[in-house]
Amino acid sequence: xxxxxxxxxxxxxxxxxxxxxxxxxxLTTQVIIRALFGTSLAWTEELSRLTFLWSVYVGAALCVKRxxxxxxxxxxxxxxxxAKLFFRVICDIIWIGxxxxxxxxxxxxxxxxxxxxxxxxxxxxVKAYVEMIIPGGFVLMSWRIIEQYYKHWKAGTLADLVxxxxx
Numbered sequence: 421x422x423x424x425x426x427x428x429x430x431x432x433x434x435x436x437x438x439x440x441x442x443x444x445x446x447l448t449t450q451v452i453i454r455a456l457f458g459t460s461l462a463w464t465e466e467l468s469r470l471t472f473l474w475s476v477y478v479g480a481a482l483c484v485k486r487x488x489x490x491x492x493x494x495x496x497x498x499x500x501x502x503a504k505l506f507f508r509v510i511c512d513i514i515w516i517g518x519x520x521x522x523x524x525x526x527x528x529x530x531x532x533x534x535x536x537x538x539x540x541x542x543x544x545x546v547k548a549y550v551e552m553i554i555p556g557g558f559v560l561m562s563w564r565i566i567e568q569y570y571k572h573w574k575a576g577t578l579a580d581l582v583x584x585x586x587x
Contacts, residue, residue: 432478435475435478440471442471446465446471463542463543466541473553478560505581509569512569515565519561523555533546533551534546
C-alpha cells in the first residue's frame with residue numbers, strides 16, 4: 421500500500437521524468453545516427469514529439485500540484501486573507517470549469533479519431549490514443565486543484581493557499 425501511495429503522490433514527477441528521458445534518448449540517438457551515417461531515423465523524431473506532447477500535459481498537472489502556475493495576484497495584495505481566499509476559490513472554480521469543458525470537447529474529437537483512425541506514419545499507432553493525454557491532462561489538472569483544497573481544508577490551512585500573495 422505504501423508503494424501505491426508513493427506512486428499516487430509522485431505520479432507527475434515519475435511520468436515527466438520517464439517521458440523526458442525517452443525524449444532525450446530519442447533525440448540523442450537521432451543526432452548520433454545523423455552524425456555517423458548521414459541519415460535519420462523517422463521513428464525517433466515521431467516518438468520524441470509524442471513524448472514531448474505528453475510531458476507538457478503531465479507537467480501542467482505537476483505545476484498545479486506544486487502551486488506553480490502563473491497567477492496575477494497584485495490586485496488582491498491589499499485585501500484581507502478571507503477576501504483573497506474567496507477570489508482564489510472563484511478563480512479556481514472557473515479554471516476547473518474551463519479544464520472540464522476542454523476535456524469534454526477534446527474527448528469528442530478523440531472519439532471521432534477512434535471511429536475514423538489516423539495511423540501515425542512511422543510508429544503505426546492510432547493518433548487518437550496519443551491525443552488522449554489532452555483530456556487526461558486537463559482532468560488531472562482539475563483533480564490536483566481539488567486535491568489541493570482538500571488537503572489544506574483537512575489540515576486547517578486554507579489561508580496558506582494565498583500566503584504568497586501577501587506584500
